[in-house]
Amino acid sequence: MSTETERRVGNLLASSKEAVHADDSSCASSQGVKQSSPSVNIIKSESTLDADKAKEKFSVELKNRQEKMKASDGSKAMQSFREKLPAYKVKAEFLTAVSNNQVLVVSGETGCGKTTQLPQFILEEEISSLRGADCNIICTQPRRISAISVSARISSERGEALGETVGYQIRLESKRSTQTRLLFCTTGVLLRLLVQDPDLTSVTHLLVDEIHERGMNEDFLLIILRDLLPRRPDLRLILMSATINADMFSKYFGNAPTIHIPGLTFPVTDVFLEDLLEKTRYNIKSEFDNFQGNSRRRRRQPESKKDPLTELFEDVDIDSHYKKYSMHTRQSLEAWSVVQLDLGLVESTIEHICRHEGDGAILVFMTGWDEISKLLDKIKANSFLGNSSKFLVLPLHGSMPTINQREIFDRPPSNMRKIVLSTNIAESSITIDDVVYVIDCGKAKETSYDALNKLACLLPSWISKASAHQRRGRAGRVQPGVCYKLYPKIIHEAMPQYQLPEILRTPLQELCLHIKSLQLGTVSSFLAKALQPPDPLAVQNAIDLLKTIGALDDMEELSPLGRHLCTLPLDPNIGKMLLMGSIFQCLGPALTIASALAYRDPFVLPINRKEEADAAKRSFAGDSCSDHIALLKAFEAWKDARNKGRERAFCWDNFLSPMTLQMMEDMRNQFLDLLSDIGFVNKSLGSKAYNQYSDDLEMVCAILCAGLYPNVVQCKRRGKRTAFYTKEVGKVGIHPASVNAGVYLFPLPYMVYSEKVKTTSIYIRDSTNISDYALLLFGGNLNLSKTGEGIEMLGGYLHFSASKSVLELIKKLKGELNKLLQRKIEEPGLNIHAESKGVVSAAVELLHSRIVRY
DNA sequence: TCAACCGCG
Numbered sequence: 001m002s003t004e005t006e007r008r009v010g011n012l013l014a015s016s017k018e019a020v021h022a023d024d025s026s027c028a029s030s031q032g033v034k035q036s037s038p039s040v041n042i043i044k045s046e047s048t049l050d051a052d053k054a055k056e057k058f059s060v061e062l063k064n065r066q067e068k069m070k071a072s073d074g075s076k077a078m079q080s081f082r083e084k085l086p087a088y089k090v091k092a093e094f095l096t097a098v099s100n101n102q103v104l105v106v107s108g109e110t111g112c113g114k115t116t117q118l119p120q121f122i123l124e125e126e127i128s129s130l131r132g133a134d135c136n137i138i139c140t141q142p143r144r145i146s147a148i149s150v151s152a153r154i155s156s157e158r159g160e161a162l163g164e165t166v167g168y169q170i171r172l173e174s175k176r177s178t179q180t181r182l183l184f185c186t187t188g189v190l191l192r193l194l195v196q197d198p199d200l201t202s203v204t205h206l207l208v209d210e211i212h213e214r215g216m217n218e219d220f221l222l223i224i225l226r227d228l229l230p231r232r233p234d235l236r237l238i239l240m241s242a243t244i245n246a247d248m249f250s251k252y253f254g255n256a257p258t259i260h261i262p263g264l265t266f267p268v269t270d271v272f273l274e275d276l277l278e279k280t281r282y283n284i285k286s287e288f289d290n291f292q293g294n295s296r297r298r299r300r301q302p303e304s305k306k307d308p309l310t311e312l313f314e315d316v317d318i319d320s321h322y323k324k325y326s327m328h329t330r331q332s333l334e335a336w337s338v339v340q341l342d343l344g345l346v347e348s349t350i351e352h353i354c355r356h357e358g359d360g361a362i363l364v365f366m367t368g369w370d371e372i373s374k375l376l377d378k379i380k381a382n383s384f385l386g387n388s389s390k391f392l393v394l395p396l397h398g399s400m401p402t403i404n405q406r407e408i409f410d411r412p413p414s415n416m417r418k419i420v421l422s423t424n425i426a427e428s429s430i431t432i433d434d435v436v437y438v439i440d441c442g443k444a445k446e447t448s449y450d451a452l453n454k455l456a457c458l459l460p461s462w463i464s465k466a467s468a469h470q471r472r473g474r475a476g477r478v479q480p481g482v483c484y485k486l487y488p489k490i491i492h493e494a495m496p497q498y499q500l501p502e503i504l505r506t507p508l509q510e511l512c513l514h515i516k517s518l519q520l521g522t523v524s525s526f527l528a529k530a531l532q533p534p535d536p537l538a539v540q541n542a543i544d545l546l547k548t549i550g551a552l553d554d555m556e557e558l559s560p561l562g563r564h565l566c567t568l569p570l571d572p573n574i575g576k577m578l579l580m581g582s583i584f585q586c587l588g589p590a591l592t593i594a595s596a597l598a599y600r601d602p603f604v605l606p607i608n609r610k611e612e613a614d615a616a617k618r619s620f621a622g623d624s625c626s627d628h629i630a631l632l633k634a635f636e637a638w639k640d641a642r643n644k645g646r647e648r649a650f651c652w653d654n655f656l657s658p659m660t661l662q663m664m665e666d667m668r669n670q671f672l673d674l675l676s677d678i679g680f681v682n683k684s685l686g687s688k689a690y691n692q693y694s695d696d697l698e699m700v701c702a703i704l705c706a707g708l709y710p711n712v713v714q715c716k717r718r719g720k721r722t723a724f725y726t727k728e729v730g731k732v733g734i735h736p737a738s739v740n741a742g743v744y745l746f747p748l749p750y751m752v753y754s755e756k757v758k759t760t761s762i763y764i765r766d767s768t769n770i771s772d773y774a775l776l777l778f779g780g781n782l783n784l785s786k787t788g789e790g791i792e793m794l795g796g797y798l799h800f801s802a803s804k805s806v807l808e809l810i811k812k813l814k815g816e817l818n819k820l821l822q823r824k825i826e827e828p829g830l831n832i833h834a835e836s837k838g839v840v841s842a843a844v845e846l847l848h849s850r851i852v853r854y
Numbered sequence: 855t856c857a858a859c860c861g862c863g
Contacts, residue, residue, distance in 0.1 A: 142860065142861075143860065143861080144860090144861080169863095170861095170862095171861075171862055171863085172862095186860095186861065186862075187861075187862090188860095188861045188862040189861095189862070189863080191861095191862070192862055192863050193863075195863080196863075213860090215860070215861080216860095216861085217860090217861065217862085367858070368856095368857070368858065369856080369857045369858095370856075370857075397857085397858090398858075398859065398860095399857065423858055423859075424858055424859055425858080425859065427859090428859090428860090429859075429860075444858060444859085445858035445859085446858070446859090447858075447859090458857095458858070460858085502860090510862095514862095567863090568862095569861090569862035569863080570862080598861095598862085599861095601857095605856095605857060610856095610857090667862095670862090670863085673863090674863080677863090733855085735855090735856070735857085736855040736856045736857085737855090737856060737857060741855075741856090742855090759856075759857085760855085760856080761855090763855095763856080765857095
């Protein structure tokens with residue numbers, strides 16, 4: 001720090017001191033007192049009477065409408081369609097079970113109609129029993145799309161418009177009315193509802209669908225519900241699962257009765273690798289001929305953590321196990337790699353179908369972008385499949401710009417075969433009706449959480465039998481189909497029955513915060529009640545993090561900051577970034593960056609133009625050395641382009657997803673509303689009041705630091721390059737898709753990041769280069785180092801040294817900032833802009849005086 | 855040198 005800077009910062013700080021104390025008296029004035037009137041009770045009972053009459057009337061009306069509808073000619077066809085569904089056969093049994101039991105587990109295969117029929121049976125029954133007005137049936141879905149499509153389907157089956165008796169509610173979007181008695185919502189929406197209404201007093205029937213998927217929200221909800229049931233003996237809970245393993249859920253709920261509904265899909269024939277090889281005569285080459293793979297022979301090395309399925313196949317004696325198969329097939333099986341997908345095998349399978357099988361689309365399940373891209377190239381170069389007038393080959397991946405193209409769903413022109421190369425996205429989120437052939441490589445990329453190293457991992461692994469079954473089912477929607485499994489039958493038999501539940505595979509800080517906000521007791525005792533409780537170390541890591549960012553106190557209770565974070569539907573770090581953005585007057589950028597981090601990256605990755613896509617992202621980042629600034633600038637440029645009416649071209653030219661940007665905008669508005677609800681933002685002051693520093697990138701980066709801490713990386717100069725180190729795992733790399741990838745030297749000594757993931761190596765996915773002053777003022781608590789010569793952070797991992805007077809000044813400024821924050825967080829409505837001006841100006845002055853020594 | 859997927863008043 002230059003002496004000039006030191007002097008200026010010191011002066012600013014001194015001037016602010018007086019303001020803070022002079023304004024203390026204003027604190028009490030903003031608290032309003034609610035007045036209660038003695039006449040309230042009388043009015044209430046009269047209105048209750050009126051309400052009862054109105055309800056009775058409405059129940060009658062609902063019943064009349066329903067009977068009229070059933071009698072109408074138009075509904076005959078619909079009725080007979082519904083009666084053909086397997087769910088119809090269990091209608092009476094189901095309704096009896098619902099009325100006699102508090103909890104019921106229903107398992108059913110796809111196509112049995114459980115999702116559309118069971119909630120509807122309850123609704124119809126309640127309406128005919130003249131309880132229509134009193135019932136409130138909620139059915140949760142794990143995905144937004146299904147909440148919408150199922151509710152639309154049921155409305156049309158009932159001959160109503162969506163939003164009448166049947167509606168939906170998902171984040172930022174709903175179609176429901178006062179008439180709505182059956183509501184489909186995402187599980188997340190219900191969990192938020194529980195914050196206001198912990199006993200679900202307004203709900204009579206709750207159906208939780210797709211519990212077999214074992215998503216975090218669903219597992220979380222089940223713990224809450226099991227505790228809630230004794231307090232709500234009248235509540236009816238129906239758990240719906242797609243597969244046969246209903247026992248586990250039944251046991252969890254005290255041996256609740258179960259009903260099974262058979263499926264109604266066309267038969268699908270399985271062809272395993274060994275039989276496929278007999279048919280196609282495809283020759284799998286071992287790694288000695290082909291460097292792509294590691295065949296079973298070479299990999300007999302003493303690795304400590306080997307995948308059990310890999311080991312299993314290595315131990316198989318091919319010649320005796322497959323003695324009925326041809327020599328050729330046995331040789332190929334010998335060479336087949338358990339680790340690496342053979343793209344030639346996929347290509348030959350596609351070719352086999354196209355040459356020898358009947359019409360129908362082909363759906364190929366692969367693990368990721370790279371495989372899809374490489375297979376696409378291979379097919380284009382294939383002399384038979386490369387004929388683009390006969391074959392329509394489409395990639396399908398969550399971050400490819402083709403994701404919303406109609407041609408994926410539409411039937412191709414006659415004489416043309418559609419071939420979709422997809423990730424797991426086509427397993428349950430996207431349904432392509434005309435698929436007749438599925439090719440399943442048997443793997444998917446899966447996150448896991450290494451609690452020891454506090455590290456998220458994203459690695460390809462074998463799917464479960466349940467997933468394989470789901471993929472296979474994709475071939476039987478319109479006619480009998482075939483599923484080609486590119487792995488031997490013994491691998492399939494050894495696959496785990498189910499995927500590990502998400503609660504065991506993810507960091508838990510957001511969940512822990514949610515548990516605290518619902519007052520469900522201590523985090524560890526609550527989570528111990530889960531269907532499959534998470535590793536105590538993972539729980540401890542989450543609690544430690546919440547303490548580090550100041551959301552929980554030493555007693556593990558919510559701090560004032562923690563209580564605010566509970567109201568924001570965000571990861572606690574990102575929520576903190578928003579609060580800091582509003583306090584330090586760069587609210588706009590904080591809203592934009594928070595919405596992108598909370599939702600998804602708006603940048604798309606097209607297959608053949610990745611260099612251009614990379615360049616577009618870099619140009620948004622400018623010289624900021626920040627992926628977060630790139631997001632911010634891209635969003636601002638999009639708004640600008642949209643105002644000028646050239647949104648489409650802008651998005652296309654800059655490799656941005658219009659849908660993601662729109663969602664970001666909607667989420668920004670939601671966050672702004674929530675900040676206003678909790679008092680951090682007073683909308684009547686106008687946007688300018690909260691955006692004084694929004695164009696000041698140093699300040700924006702400091703806010704990023706405040707939010708993302710303790711996700712800090714040290715940049716250390718190694719000759720002409722920079723190496724990066726974190727406290728938990730040591731050396732990490734910048735993810736190659738980051739704007740900071742390939743940069744040799746950085747102007748500032750630290751990075752903050754939002755995600756650190758182990759794939760082929762440990763990478764930080766997105767990063768922002770920040771100064772030591774940003775870290776000192778907006779990072780974690782400062783401690784004097786033991787030698788007394790400097791300041792430490794992150795339990796001594798980070799060390800700062802400077803002259804005694806500078807250290808004193810920084811500590812003083814940090815102290816003032818903390819005081820300011822404390823007051824603002826305890827009383828968000830406080831207008832402290834005037835009094836805080838000096839402290840904030842001092843901080844800004846320091847942030848601008850960046851000098852690099854590292 | 856790399857990019858599974860889903861979700862929140």
